[in-house]
Amino acid sequence: MTLKDLEIGASGVIIAVGGEGSLRQHFLDMGVIPGAEVTLMKYAPMGDPMELRIHGYELTLRLADGEKVEIAPLGADRAREEVPREAETFAETQAHPGLGEGGKYHVKGEEHPLPPGTQLTFALAGNQNCGKTTLFNQLTGANQHVGNFPGVTVDRKSGSIRGHGETLVTDLPGIYSLSPYTSEEIVSRQFILHEHPTGIINIVDATNIERNLYLTMQLMELDVPMVLALNMMDEVRGNGGSIHINRMEELLGIPVVPISAAKNEGVEELVNHALHVAQYQERPGRTDFCDKKDHNGAVHRCLHGIMHLVEDHAKAAGIPLRFAASKLVEGDPLVFDALRLSQNEQEMLEHIISQMEEERGLDRAAAIADMRFSFLQKLCDQTVVRPRESKEHERSRRIDAFLTGKYTAIPAFVGIMALVFFLTFNVIGAWFQALLEGGISWLTVWVDEALTAWGVNAVLHSLVIDGIFNGVGSVLSFVPIIVTLFFFLSLLEDSGY
Structure with missing residues (x-):
């Protein structure tokens, strides 16, 4: 089955990630990798996109993208729960x-x-x-x-x-x-x-x-x-x-x-x-994140083989060696073009990567992403005590349950937009519009009387009063409406709604 086939609250283990090119690489970088456990949290009110939980965070995918990810289903009761661990379980010699x-x-x-x-x-x-x-x-x-x-x-x-x-x-x-x-x-x-x-x-x-x-x-x-x-x-x-x-x-x-x-x-x-x-130019103490003792040993050997192969090219192109090797495995076209490998070197590169894929059981890009997330999981297991859900997040989740609920989302949206238009055209915006129109009318009368008293030419008089004040003034009267409307829309945008 695919992610699109999951029921809300159900979990599955990713088997394969479809797609191609940079979009597929983006999926992998976001943690959608074979072996990862994923839980479907909910669908958007119109049914697309879907919200997933993977690697401890929420990820939103379009249904069309979810169809490209194959999974093996798990029952909702088997979904992995992230239980906060107590700080005492991580004793340290240093404060x-x-x-x-x-x-x-x-x-x-x-x-x-x-x-x-x-x-x-x-x-x-x-x-x-x-x-x-x-x-x-x-x-x-x-x-x-x-x-x-x-x-x-x-x-x-x-x-x-x-x-x-x-x-x-x-x-x-x-x-x-x-x-x-x-x-x-x-x-x-x-x-x-x-x-x-x-x-x-x-x-x-x-x-x-x-x-x-x-x-x-x-x-x-x-x-x-x-x-x-x-x-x-x-x-x-x-x-x-x-x-x-x-x-x-x-x-x-x-x-x-x-x-x-x-x-x-x-x-x-x-x-x-x-x-x-x-x-003091203190560079990172490590750039190798492979564990040679586990399933990523094949990735480790692949990367170091590539590093020996392209060392001179990376130096000439001004690209860090380890970064170049990782990107070559991922199939990054920009790095590949910059290194200018010969035909023999390209064939050897492909041979090294193919050998790794055979040993690892994953395609090249997925193997690199899995290597990184494996290291991060071990790092977090040793260094992070998970916090409980914050009051802000809990409150946001309850609000979302109403604003994006299956039956309440559309009525809530209609109600919110009706309130925005009511306040814009009948209350706040209308008050500012009336205030501006009153100011323009007063200024028009004052200028009209002044031009008449000064005996200004009738054509110029008409241009100023009828053209500028009445013409432009009528357009300016819409500015309070527009400003008020965009103010409310900006609030909705900044809130994420």
């Missing part, structure tokens, strides 16, 4: 850092720091809705400028860190992976590869950490000095959860700093770590 306190792990950097006066440039990267813009504003204050990345209409915001004029932070578009699926993803990785920032500040949503860390692994493969900011840690701890920073730093090999960007907590500590890793 757990508080909010804004870095852990104990530091990566060995170069013997000599960058020359004094060198501008430290940072790429601020993260998933959408993880608090990236909030952190950017906290870092730069009002000292920022906005433009577009060359060749694409994707917003680019840059600014100096407050109190550190020698720095420049560029806010990259919110992305979920470094695969060439969207222009935002291409822009982000091209910026890091070709602009050569001295450091990366990777912000992740600590309340949805497993999903966010997938991008972190890809960023680490770029072998650029990097610091990880765990945002919204106040929410995690407020709901009984915890993240063991010391252990996470040991497993990842990069500094990890818990912060709350909205409350400006931990930001100063984050800046200190970012300046340190950039100044």
Whole structure:
């Protein structure tokens, strides 16, 4: 069966992921991989799209996309429950850092720091809705400028860190992976590869950490000095959860700093770590996430075989070796074209990947995605104490049950839109419209009397009164209606409704 055939509340294990090209790669990057357990939560009011729960987070797919994913069904009673574990089960030899306190792990950097006066440039990267813009504003204050990345209409915001004029932070578009699926993803990785920032500040949503860390692994493969900011840690701890920073730093090999960007907590500590890793060029302590002892041993051998094969080409193209190998296995056309492999090397590359597929039992792209999610699952098992459901999320879920319910969604939508139009055309908008019309009428009479008293030419008089005041004035009277309507629509949009 396929995802489309699941009943609400039922679960299944993914067997195969169909589709092709960048869209299929996008599915894999989102965690839709063979072996993953998925539960159908609900359908949209009109029946499409569907909301799924996978890897501990909610994912929305169109039914047409769900048909491409084959699953083996599980009964609803067999669905895996994520039971919050107690913090006591994760004893640590080191005290757990508080909010804004870095852990104990530091990566060995170069013997000599960058020359004094060198501008430290940072790429601020993260998933959408993880608090990236909030952190950017906290870092730069009002000292920022906005433009577009060359060749694409994707917003680019840059600014100096407050109190550190020698720095420049560029806010990259919110992305979920470094695969060439969207222009935002291409822009982000091209910026890091070709602009050569001295450091990366990777912000992740600590309340949805497993999903966010997938991008972190890809960023680490770029072998650029990097610091990880765990945002919204106040929410995690407020709901009984915890993240063991010391252990996470040991497993990842990069500094990890818990912060709350909205409350400006931990930001100063984050800046200190970012300046340190950039100044001393402390690169990630690991870029290899394969466990040679488990089923990913074949992936490990495949990647290292490719790295030996393309090492010279990657160096010539200015692409980090591990990143190049991973992208070649995924079939990334941009990296493949940039490496300029000979015919013999292409054939050997295909042979190495085919051998891995045979040993692993998965196709190439799915094997890489599974390797990353396997590592993330082990990482989270050792470092994350899951928080209980927050009051905000519970309240949102209850509201959604009404606003997107099977029988209540359409009446609720009709009622909300009727209220918006009533307030616009009969109450708020109408009041402002009457106020503006009264002001225009008063000004028209005053100007008409003034022009008459001054003996202005009749044609010019008619042009001003009949053309400008009566003509343009009648159009201006609609402005309050339009402004009020768009105000309510913006509220509905910002709320996610």
